[in-house]
Amino acid sequence: MNIVTIGLSAATLFAMAVVICYILGWASKAFYVEVDPRVEAIGAALPGANCGGCGFVGCNDYAEAVVLSGAPVDKCPVGGASCASEVAGIMGVEVGESYPQRPVVHCTAKYSDRKGRHEYRGEMTCKGANMVAGVQGCTYGCLGFGDCTRVCKYDAIHVIDGVATVDYDKCIGCGACGSVCPRNIITITPFKKSQILAVGCSNKDKGKDVMAVCEVGCIGCKACARKSEIFKIVDNLPTINYDNWDAECSLEVLEACEKCPRNRLIFVGEPSDADIVATKDKEAPEIIEADFKTTVDDTEWRG
């Protein structure tokens, strides 16, 4: 009886395995559906635990999302980093950028520099205040309610003295702050050197109008542009052409900075040495241009 039981057990399982393998094998052929080979490849690279930890329903769904809708490659908590790099390999994306991108806040006026500030009651966010006239005179500059601080997951940007200030040690350049700022004064800029030059003002109005609202704003006097080729005045504001940025011009640039009557040319950032090494050989980035908008409320209202 013992042997029979043992035999029968083994046989039962064996029979089941045979039947199932056969059926499934047949089914996989009979019901074959064309899929993107990358989906399969990623599916194979993923652990297949189907734990749902990635936020998708199961590994296959995630694989599809990666291929079809460009989901991030590093979402699988089970597979971890090794899995992420494998998936990245399949997708042909690089993990890591060629040069560090960091946010630059193009406003440097402290509370005391701003004219026409009024007490504001309402939703205490920049987004909200941006829709109300008269919170402060300047309609371009930082509002200081810290929407950017709230979205930064890395605790890297803070409102100090009424103006958003990036902590370049912590910032990883995710760009969240830039996309949330309702005044579009944060640009995500490639850092070619540990410190780059930036314009600390976004006001595109004429000098007189700027002076009416801000103690320190750029008045578009063109002093810098006269000193160095690298500056070009567009809409009453200098833009900096990083193509022409090299060691020789740094002297001119320093001079230009000195000439600026309002001291609005500033050096920002101090990315690590590693970043500098990493970006040494990369081609210089194109002109960085902040997408300033005359911002207050472009929604249609009423009717």
Place this chain on the structure above:
Amino acid sequence: MKPIQQMEPLSPTAFERLRNNNIIQAWLVLILTLCFGSSLAGIQMTLGPKIEENKLNETLEKIPELILGAEGAQKLTESGEKLDVIPRSFVVDKPGKKAVYNVYEAFDKDKKRLGWVVKTGGQGYADRIELLLGVDPEVKTVSGIFVLEQKETPGLGNKITFEEWRGQFKGKNTETPMGVVKGGKAGAGDINAITGATISSRAVTDIVNMAVADLKGPLTANAEGGK
């Protein structure tokens, strides 16, 4: 589960066909099933009897106590003796209900019938309550009950498992069904409800009443005819 990979189209040569055969592809699975199947059966062979014994013992161990009472059982163990227990089953056929009772008939070493132990159960407050009911050979009095399984509320309903409460059943007459009385003023034929758990108390009493009613006839009939 990962979908089993799609097969290449069946290739013409016999060898290729063999290699691509679904079953052959899964050779590891097959071998493992063989190993696992037989080793499991082996385990079953070795542990199976022990488990069966455990299951049975759960009931058997209680029988002396249910029949003889706690001291009686104590004495019995001290004397190293054992009761002779014969498991039987009775089918009760009633309109609208067909029930099967597992009943253990207990004899002492002189083959004298000491009593019956009935395994029975019914709906309690939360879930089914399973219990053992001991009665004397003539099914005149209850000699004890024991709760095997219950999921009543701890602190309330689960007091039915406590000796203080279930002890009440001992010696109760089975002539008339037992009633449940709240407030601790039960008469001779009644059971005191647990405070705050009348439902559980009543459920147990009902189960006992029902079993007694169902089995009184057959058991006494059997007792007379037996021996």
Place this chain on the structure above:
Amino acid sequence: MADQPTAAERFIQGILPENPVYRQLLGLCPTLAVTNGLKAAITMSAAVLFVLFCANVIVSLIRNLLKPHLRIVIFTLTIATFVTFADRFLAAYVYQMSKVLGPYIPLIIVNCLIICRCEVCASKQGVVTAGADAIGQSLGFCLALCSIAAVRELLGTGMLFDIRVLPVVWPDWVIMVLPPGAFLTFGLLLGLVNWYSDRRAAAAGGK
């Protein structure tokens, strides 16, 4: 492939930094179901240890024979077998406890924790590492279960390991040993653990 952690790292990681319950949130069903008493929790952890260890070792041994598409089938087969072993063993030697644990022992088969470890560690690394990983993870699991069970048993019955530790005047919080108590206790402890590790991370970041 990136560096794989060593055996010792695997062992340590499993206990706290990658605690399967609190950090990875794997195997939640038994975590909730069998933590109304410390004894049950420890028995469960032992069963998991056994199954995880055996499965990890076997998978690690045959890892080179694995075909990707049959991998999970083989894992489940192996796990199911060892779970059956554990189940029968408990039924034979600690029958009462096996009744208490009921279906949750067989449910180890589908416990994500085990498949996950087979997948992440055993199918990629050697036997020793796999074994160490299994032990580390199981200890972590045990620790988590015991922490929950201790709270529940203590508040719910005034006892630990079935021994009364709180004074008799303590009114038992019956809810703690019932299903809602499991969810609430685990939720609160999880929050506590998150809060603590956030604080630790903040302290470390601040330095």
Place this chain on the structure above:
Amino acid sequence: MGLKFKGFGGSGSFPHGVHPPERKNFSGAAVIEVIPSPGQVLLPLLQNVGAPAKTSVKAKSEVKMGDKIADAGGFVSAPLHAPIAGKVGKTGVCTLTNGRHVPAMPIRAEGEQIEGKELWEKIFGGQWPKNADKYSPKEIVDAIQAAGIVGLGGAAFPTHVKYVPNEEKPIDTVLINGCECEPYLTSDYRMMLEVPDPIICGSLLLAKASGAKDVIIGVEDNKPEAVEVLKKAAAGTGIQIAVLPTKYPQGSEKQLILAVTGREVPLGGLPLDVGVAVSNVSTTAAIAGAVVKGNPLTHRVVSVTGAGVQTPKNLLVPFGISIGELIEACGGLTKDATRMVAGGPMMGFAFSDMNSPVTKGTSGITILTHEDLKKEDETSCVRCGRCVDVCPMNLVPTKIAMASRHRDTELAQQYNIMACFECGSCAYICPANLPLVQLVRTGKAEVIAAGKK
């Protein structure tokens, strides 16, 4: 209300809405005064919904009152005309009361100005024909367009656009909006009382232009005198006066149409879609002026009101005059003035800059005091559903606001965020004092941004 409503398709009212205190007594009795001609005006180049106007005169050129100084920047746009005689300055920028930062053209007063009585005569004086037989629809629409007329009810939508003949969607009813449901404001009320004739005339012109059979003037029942005056003026013209219950926002066109005609303007649609065109009473008067007298739109009546101003008044002012001058003309602010609002308190914009110019959309300046603004601190939404009960658009404002606060545009759209017209009923009633309208507006901005992406 049923009785007053014989003869109209609607029930006379609309679902939901609120009853804020009316406070029309501040300036309700003040006869319209003509403000002295200012030394300078600053004309923003964007005063209407749609495209900004394009300057058509060079800096330093001399202009007379009524000269065109900027062309319409497109079809949905309106030209600008000089409200005073003077010299055009260099185009600068200015911030409007609604927060928009736009280019603006200054004109320094020089030479003879038309002022006072003379101005009043020019704009409102003379005979107004009680029929429109003389004019063809095209003539009327062209005159409206050339005069730069935009809606004076607040939205500043270029009026000619509403009335260009449309084969597919014929207009059968012209509704003249005399509700003025905003608390405090009285400019429309004074217009109806003092100059009903141009209003009637303009209404008839609009009916002619659009080919509508019915012309209905809707007035809230808190202005019985205005109803009387209009009734008298309209006698024999076929114009009907609908007296509506006082409820905010009765003046909103969708609600007005529903109340008067019983038609529902489809979501995202225009009144045109249900065969109705709506214009404000002041707009109508301006239209009459443009068609009959060829007057371009250069002035409007503005109520300066509220407890925060010394003597509340209704003033006829040129566009581009700074709001500070208006307030001066009313004796200045009181000490406890705390908030200046361009428009009424429900939908107006708070502003702080006294130099902001009056634009075509400025229907009033309301100065609120500390007392008016006393309210409890904001708490979280207690989900009381009161905002749902008052929303005239039948929305769920709290959900929309919370979705917006958490940047969940998808959820906001599920709750029809774009249907909200920011009437403020919800925020008015909210016991938690949440800035619901502001949240809705930020949410809308985000939805639009997401849609553009």
Place this chain on the structure above:
Amino acid sequence: MAKEIQIRESAEAPVIHVAPSPHLSHTAQTTRTMMRDVLIALAPVTGMALYVFQAYALRQLAICVIGCLAAEWIFTGMRGRRATLWDFSAAVTGVILALSLPGTAPWYIGVIASFTAIGIGKVIFGGLGMNIFNPAMVGRAFVMIAFAGAMGAAGYQDASSAVDAISQATPMDAFKQGGAIAPLSALFWGNTNGSLGETSAIACLIGGLYLCIRRTASWEIPAGVIGAVVVLGGIANLLNPESQWTVLHHILGGALLFGAFFIATDPVTSPLTPKGKLIFGTGVGALIMLLRIFSGYPEGVMFAVLIMNSITPLINRWTIPRPLGGK
């Protein structure tokens, strides 16, 4: 941030500030006045409880109100938020909790219920307005299950009590266990045993109507509850005509009116739209009847409210109103 903004201060010139529209608000009703209204509406019920249960009621009220306020203060403090005691919401929770407990419950039950109500029922979700479940009912359910002995039927009776009502069985229990029918007048006026707030139907009605008239509570919810109970109770009566526990007993007995007017109407945990509120109320009523008739508990208000609370988000989803002119 607000603090950092300079406020122009000068004795002469007015201080102008800016804010989004609308610039008026309906000051007659704020969160605080709403909560105050509830306290006022609870006055008859509380008064009745004090009259019937005397010191027991006073003690339980004191424990729960102080417990809830303390819990609110401690837990919001732990979150580093300003304590919000003065919006009275914690006080309302405390009073309702106390009124839903038996007067004889030991002191620790009130304390634990209060802390659970505020901690797990409210603050953990984010505080006022954020909770999904009715805090008072979370607290009551917690202790009801935890201390079933003291909270079950037996917990209501105290043979040694000098207070009349407490030595009787509660009406629902007397019926369930012994088939005894309490006279309707007793249920109406309230000199029976039970939880503190539930005994007097008239007090609940007075307070409830006040709430509905003040529009602090929406009438749809109590209407739905009572409507469902009438219909289902009527059906139950028809199916079982010999039962003496009629529809009226169902309505006047137990916590039905108290629950319908004060508990189910909690705005935070009920749906937003009138239609949703009606569905919610009907659901609560139907569940109450289901649980009363079939479940192991004598009463079902608390569970019915908790279960319907849990599907409130779904109801909100299903009842997004059609915007004007929309499809």
Place this chain on the structure above:
Amino acid sequence: MISYLIDIFLIGIGAALINNFVLYYFVGICPFVGVSRKISTAFGMGCAVIFVIAIAAVISWAITTYVLMPGALLSRTVAGLFVPPETAAGIDLTILSYIVYIFAISSSVQFVEMYVRKFFPPLYKALGVYLPLITTNCAILFACLVIMSKITGVDNPADAWDLGRALTLAVGGGIGFTIAIVIMAGIREELDLCDVPKPFKGVAISLIVAGILSLGFMGFTGVDSGLRKAMMPKPEVVAQVQPEAEAGK
């Protein structure tokens, strides 16, 4: 017949509400906290579970009844080829149950997935993505185990569950799972707009919500016996009884 229907009804109600799989038995917690972020996803998951759990119940009921349990038809016949029938009838293969169930579940999940994907692409879009997740969902295996215990664990074979009961339990459990997960998803969508303290965001608050839900569902305790009492005619106590022969050892 009536009593059978009542039985089925009560089994269904019991599995769906009173002893809800998730809130009472703690099975399927992983998807319950993992896939409950959106109502639509949760509903899809629930439907997929109902579907698979029904298939698994049928398969496991059949295998248990005809192959695994002592004296099952198939194994007895096969073994009968080698050993005397009495021995064959005693052969007990229940030890294989776990491995067989999981094997059956995972392969049927896979089969269904492939089938649906090929022939009902829209259905696959709606449901298919959830199918693989279900293999590691305790709820399915749990249903199989309960069914097994109702077949092999009963004292006398006549009480063993038939296919109808097994299927009802499984589908009821699946519906219970769906109810729980959809409610949870609704609440979590709401919680996204709430100010939950940071450490509790995500899973911790979900568990607490589940705790309160389970507290609420405890209200259903006893509804089944209440319903049974209301629907069943009171069984006669006087009974016609026949003694049976002694059960063989």
